[in-house]
Amino acid sequence: MIIDPLKARPASPGGLHALARWPVLTIAGVLALVHAVAGAFGDYWIDEVYMLAAGKYHPNWGYVDQPPLTPLLAAAMDFIAPDSMFALRLPAALATGGAVLLIALLARELGADRRAQTIAALAGATGLWSNLVGHWTAPYTFEPLLWTALLLPLVRWLRQHSEGVADDRLLLVFGVLLGLNLQVKFQVVLLCVALLVSALAVGPRAILTRPMLWAGTGLALLIASPTLIWQAVNGWPQLAMSSVVAQESPMLSGGRGGTAVNLVLYAGVLGTALVLGGLWLLLREPRLRPYRMFAVTTILLWVFLVATAGRPYYLIGMYGLPIATAVVGLQRRRQAKPPRWGWAAWPVYVLSVATAGMLVFAGAAINQSFSAALTKIDSGKISERIARDVSGAYLTLPAEQRARTAVIGDSYITGAMLDVGSAHHPLPEVFSPHRGYGYFGAPTDEIDTVVYYGRDVESLRPYFTDIRPAIPGDDLKGWIATGRTQPWAAIWPQLKSLS
Structure with missing residues (x-):
């Protein structure tokens, strides 16, 4: 006779079957x-x-x-x-x-x-x-x-x-x-x-x-x-x-x-x-x-x-x-x-x-x-590479200018990767105008230089006199923007976006 190992046992006093x-x-x-x-x-x-x-x-x-x-x-x-x-x-x-x-x-x-x-x-x-x-x-x-x-x-x-x-x-x-x-x-x-x-x-x-x-x-x-x-x-x-x-x-x-x-x-x-x-x-x-x-x-x-x-x-x-x-x-x-x-x-x-x-x-x-597809990188930790590359661009700036520099990621993803990567690579405060990051706050007016990392830097052009490439890449890449023309209180609401 074959015995079923999951045969039902008698119900518990409360009327329920025993727990399997x-x-x-x-x-x-x-x-x-x-x-x-x-x-x-x-x-x-x-x-x-x-x-x-x-x-x-x-x-x-x-x-x-x-x-x-x-x-x-x-x-x-x-x-x-x-x-x-x-x-x-x-x-x-x-x-x-x-x-x-x-x-x-x-x-x-x-x-x-x-x-x-x-x-x-x-x-x-x-x-x-x-x-x-x-x-x-x-x-x-x-x-x-x-x-x-x-x-x-x-x-x-x-x-x-x-x-x-x-x-x-x-x-x-x-x-x-x-x-x-x-x-x-x-x-x-x-x-x-x-x-x-x-x-x-x-x-x-x-x-x-x-x-x-x-x-x-x-x-x-x-x-x-x-x-x-x-x-x-x-x-x-x-x-x-x-x-x-x-x-x-x-x-x-x-x-x-x-x-x-x-x-x-x-x-x-x-x-x-x-x-x-x-x-x-x-x-x-x-x-x-x-x-x-x-x-x-x-x-x-x-x-x-x-x-x-x-x-x-x-x-x-x-x-x-x-x-x-x-x-x-x-x-x-x-x-x-x-x-x-x-x-x-x-x-x-x-x-x-x-x-x-x-x-x-x-x-x-x-x-x-x-x-990997997100940044067209074939191997390795993407978050580590992003933080390393942005840190390298940031460190090319003179020490006095670095004190007036912030990092901006184009999306909440790159902003988060840079924030987490800052534990191992020298980076200033990280910002992003995207989704939740847009509500974390804007740079102070002491900041006149930005290391920007993302797909498209065009959103910054109306607010900076000079933007030059700093990190090469096929899709995501980095720029250094200088010569801020407006206060951040006017810039940030224009950059913020949930989509």
């Missing part, structure tokens, strides 16, 4: 380990070096394009282990593995046995987008973990409410997690609006009458108040970023059509099948009525993100819930007609984990290739 501890932890642990190893190599990803530069050299309560928690985390890891890519990216790897564990816990809340929990974990571990970015310290890397964590107490409350024993303290936990989400990315506001609309449309409306829900919302606003105040004081620049995202959509995701497809396909092969199946079950199964609001929420978010040409990874945090629903549906079918060879699924499980590992390293290779 070792299979799930193994999948999550292997995934986190592979990401940690992959993250130890290569150069900074473009958003990652911006996070590090913002947190380390420009700490603040908020930023134009994201809340402050990820930059501060990047700065903290660099403080613990300076210049260590492994340390910088370790939180991202742990978050990627942690999201897999939470997806399995979501499945368990919905009634999944150990086998179904394992399948849910595998689906989470083989997601395409998460594997490509899972070793980068960027806000969107932490979003799947945080959204799934946010949904978990909500799902538990809904399950308990359907059983007549709901613990409203779970809604306070929801509020605390919402506040933490708001300190990482503001897209969670869209999730909350969609959840509210969905609860009103399909129920259960009883959750909206719970004082603890609104107390939790108050806690969330309190936790997020520093960055919300920063946004308000600075005119809510995050709202202006939505038009920038839409403008970049054709280049980054193929426009609205590409966004519509990738919003689903980024879940991976197994994940996409389970997401679509889970949404179907949520919409039609009477036993899933308490959770139907999540299907409506996912569809509303999909429609909104396609209509506004949002990033195709904005929906990743919602994948866990329909995946969990689908594996429970498969479990019920299996229980109605048990398969003869339950152990035969194990090769598929192993293959899925191996596929996840290959995707991680593919992501690392894409990271390196994209960065």
Whole structure:
């Protein structure tokens, strides 16, 4: 007789199946380990070096394009282990593995046995987008973990409410997690609006009458108040970023059509099948009525993100819930007609984990290739080369002139690379008029010389009498600009741009 190693154990006293501890932890642990190893190599990803530069050299309560928690985390890891890519990216790897564990816990809340929990974990571990970015310290890397964590107490409350024993303290936990989400990315506001609309449309409306829900919302606003105040004081620049995202959509995701497809396909092969199946079950199964609001929420978010040409990874945090629903549906079918060879699924499980590992390293290779293409440099650390070249141009100036010189990068990427590179190469204060860097401040009027690094120096010509090449290059290159003709208070607003 063949014994299925994932045969369901008796339910726990609370009515839930036992957690598939070792299979799930193994999948999550292997995934986190592979990401940690992959993250130890290569150069900074473009958003990652911006996070590090913002947190380390420009700490603040908020930023134009994201809340402050990820930059501060990047700065903290660099403080613990300076210049260590492994340390910088370790939180991202742990978050990627942690999201897999939470997806399995979501499945368990919905009634999944150990086998179904394992399948849910595998689906989470083989997601395409998460594997490509899972070793980068960027806000969107932490979003799947945080959204799934946010949904978990909500799902538990809904399950308990359907059983007549709901613990409203779970809604306070929801509020605390919402506040933490708001300190990482503001897209969670869209999730909350969609959840509210969905609860009103399909129920259960009883959750909206719970004082603890609104107390939790108050806690969330309190936790997020520093960055919300920063946004308000600075005119809510995050709202202006939505038009920038839409403008970049054709280049980054193929426009609205590409966004519509990738919003689903980024879940991976197994994940996409389970997401679509889970949404179907949520919409039609009477036993899933308490959770139907999540299907409506996912569809509303999909429609909104396609209509506004949002990033195709904005929906990743919602994948866990329909995946969990689908594996429970498969479990019920299996229980109605048990398969003869339950152990035969194990090769598929192993293959899925191996596929996840290959995707991680593919992501690392894409990271390196994209960065190399950015400046048409074939090898080596681009950030190091940029800082070295600009420092060399800066050091050609007489000492007296260097005291009146600043460095300006054409984009937030080059500005961040120069800021981070200044730890190893002599550079003056670094500025950039692009995106968040434009809000870090302008040079003082003592500065009359600029070493400019970027693609096009034409934006500086109206404000300087002499601009000469200083760093050769096919695309990105450097210039030295002298003879400033206007105060920086007049120049900087003309240079600042979010796009």
